Amino acid sequence: MSRAVFTRFHLRERIRDRDAAVYGILLIAALLFPIIDIYATGGTADVSQATRAGYFVLLAIGLNVVVGFAGLLDLGYAAFFAIGAYTYALLASPQLASSPAHHAVHINFWILIFVSMFAAGAAGAILGFPTLRLRGDYLAIVTLGFGEIVPQLFYNFDQWTGGINAVGIIDQPHLPFWIQGPWSGDGPFQIVSNFNFNGDPLAFYVLIVILTGIAVVLVSNLYRSRLGRAWMAIREDEVAAAAMGINTVTTKLLAFGIGASFSGFAGAFYAADVSLVSPDNFLFIVSITVLVMVVLGGMGNISGVIIGALVLYFLVFYLIPGLPENAKNLANSVGLGSLNSKSGDWPGLAEEIGRLNFIIYGAILVGMMLLRPQGILPSRVREQELKHAAVQEEEAVVELTHAS
């Protein structure tokens, strides 16, 4: 008996150790990646890709607060991303000069990042206020609608947002100082003052790694706090949570607002990095991709969600788009080059694989969910839930067979 208690106490420690190990590995990988990559490929294209993966990590961390912690299914998360991105894009570009305001606004990146967070968080609270009385599926449908409406608004208010023409020439972040050295191809080690990012991929990469690190710390703090427990209590049993003195409405609003503000944060960063914001960047597929990242990584577990975001990003934006070309080269190198040429109905291997992209993507997702339904790195909760469900099913089967 005492032994059992002993091991149980240590289970918790082990879980925490696992998280620490994952964070450690991620941090080291994040530090080594650009060094090795630039050395190996001589270019910074992959570093830019990694920066983009960084937004999705931020988005996934934010959505995890809503879906994983508080148990509210949000299918329109990209809307907040859009609000954050447009807030930055409009207030830090020449765009407003050609709008009815007739005056371009250029506010500092570091101020705007907070403005964007606030704008997205406020939008989350505004959406949440009338809808959080709804539960489960109904809430999901309303958020889905919201996610569809917001890009349409940016599309149709073209006087202000430029509509389909998008907002371009967006300001770059500045820093009072920055360290440059041989790694960035700028000669010897030096500290430069008044550094302009100016599309420097390495600078954006460093910035997103730091910001993601901060986000992880903040969300972990929330998770282990009064508010984090209140979220989980609502997820588990709303009636009991209310009876314990938790104001379910404000607590859920906070989940929505905080989740949305992460999205706004990522949005501002995105706008600064790509320097071009169009309504097409925030369609339903973005919401779904982020949701898949959260579910696949391990709902409710921050380190799992990060891994999920990285894996899925790699899959969606790197592996699958590169597949046709790779297949073509592979066919050439193993002597099946004839497959690459068109003949009759056969469009050539690369083209054929390109057409099968979504089938391959879907098959990989289904396969991953079959192999690890609890996610790549699940929280203890999900693991237990699935185990219990499996046990109950087994028991039901046993009962049935006994009955018959």
Next chain:
Amino acid sequence: MSEQAADNILELTNLTKRFGPNGAGKTTLFNNVTGLFQPTSGRVVFDGRDITGSKPHQVARWGIARTFQNIRLFDYMSCLDNVRVGRHVRMKAKVWDSLFKLPRERREEERVSEEAMELLRFVGIGKQANQYARNLPYGQQRRLEIARALATDPKLLLLDEPAAGFTPQEKVELMQLVKKILGRGITVFLIEHDMKVVMGISERIVVLDHGEKIAEGSPDEVRKDVRVIEAYLGKSA
């Protein structure tokens, strides 16, 4: 419906406040008091304050805590976390405090964890602190629910059939626990069918039948009340 059952016994100990004239049934009365449902008529007065129609979380703040007839724990949270959720309403940490783990938030968390551990020990499940609530055996789940309710620092504790499904031995242990709770100066208001349990520890008993109060008084008075006997044993003639 449960309140149609003839064995509706409502028990009050130390309870000095009166509830609205028409308590509906046992659990319905609880739900009305704790703000889960609005009473169709009557008022809920607690500590001199009219709390009719208050939201459940407000009721908890005023100092009324409850357990549920069909246990409603936070299944996939540890026992310790369950009790710490109960402490929620007495905690002061705001979002910013938690976000940046300010020293005062840290201190509060430590204090609350200790208090929660103490409560778990008080109800006798201290060893299970790190287990999931749903992995506890039935009897311990009932105890955990009581600990969670106690964590809200209630003046009045509503127990909805806490001994349901208990063996006689477990019932005795539960009643000991209730006595310990009374010893802390907390008023306990419990719904129970089992006359033995009820008579043993109550100071005042209210008997409901079909939603109406048919008797009220000390255990001895209630025991002798004709209407109670009728309700319990059926009309003889």
